[in-house]
Amino acid sequence: MPDAAATEVALGGSADAALAFLTEMSPDLRGAAILGADGTVLAAVGESERWGEDAIALLVAADRAEGEAVEQVHVATEQGEVFALRHEGLIAIAVTERFALASLMLFDMRSTLRELAKGDLSPAGGGQPTEDEG
Amino acid sequence: MPPKPHRILLDRVSGYADEAAAYVRRRRISRRPFARLYYANGRSVETGHSDAGAELFVAAGRLIEVAGRRAKK
Numbered sequence: 521m522p523d524a525a526a527t528e529v530a531l532g533g534s535a536d537a538a539l540a541f542l543t544e545m546s547p548d549l550r551g552a553a554i555l556g557a558d559g560t561v562l563a564a565v566g567e568s569e570r571w572g573e574d575a576i577a578l579l580v581a582a583d584r585a586e587g588e589a590v591e592q593v594h595v596a597t598e599q600g601e602v603f604a605l606r607h608e609g610l611i612a613i614a615v616t617e618r619f620a621l622a623s624l625m626l627f628d629m630r631s632t633l634r635e636l637a638k639g640d641l642s643p644a645g646g647g648q649p650t651e652d653e654g
Numbered sequence: 655m656p657p658k659p660h661r662i663l664l665d666r667v668s669g670y671a672d673e674a675a676a677y678v679r680r681r682r683i684s685r686r687p688f689a690r691l692y693y694a695n696g697r698s699v700e701t702g703h704s705d706a707g708a709e710l711f712v713a714a715g716r717l718i719e720v721a722g723r724r725a726k727k
Contacts, residue, residue, distance in 0.1 A: 550718075550721040551720065551721030551722060566720060566721070566722070567720060570720045574713060574716040574717045575717065577716070578710065578713035578714060578717060581710050581713050582710060584706060584709075585701045585704070585710070586691065586701075589694075590692065590693060591692050592691070592692035593690070593691055593692075594689070595688070595713075595714035596687055596688050597687045597718065600718045600721070602717050615717050615718050615720075
């Protein structure tokens with residue numbers, strides 16, 4: 521039986537690959553992070569601690585708005601746009617330039633999380649998810 | 655006397671440029687800040703003008719700060 525710490529390390533390595541792939545795919549992306557369901561930062565561009573705190577603050581505020589857990593959040597401000605997505609027990613947060621294409625961004629985030637959850641994004645495998653979504 | 659061909663071309667190109675500039679200007683003006691939430695059942699709500707919306711803008715502002723201004727392109 522694999523121990524929990526080893527699994528966490530393996531997922532963290534895959535999350536780095538997933539984040540690298542997401543960054544490469546999205547030209548409007550300024551920064552992003554991937555979190556576990558419990559809020560643990562698995563991968564982040566820059567300060568992972570702050571990403572974790574602020575991402576959880578965003579999701580808590582979003583869940584409180586209607587008293588129901590959200591699946592996606594899209595906040596657009598004058599300074600940039602923020603996307604958050606819960607999928608397959610993982611959380612992706614992305615900050616983009618203004619006027620980024622929301623549907624494309626969320627599609628990329630969703631496919632990245634799906635591949636990460638499936639375990640198809642290994643650090644050694646180059647982090648190329650399969651494109652099986654229509 | 656008909657206008658010179660290059661003038662027609664110039665007028666056409668500057669016409670397109672004016673249209674494009676006007677489109678971008680309209681889009682910038684009409685695209686106000688917003689906060690949209692989407693739920694698993696397909697429902698979505700816009701919360702920009704509520705207290706919850708204000709909290710979302712604050713949290714989003716912090717994330718934007720963490721990400722920095724650097725864009726990849």
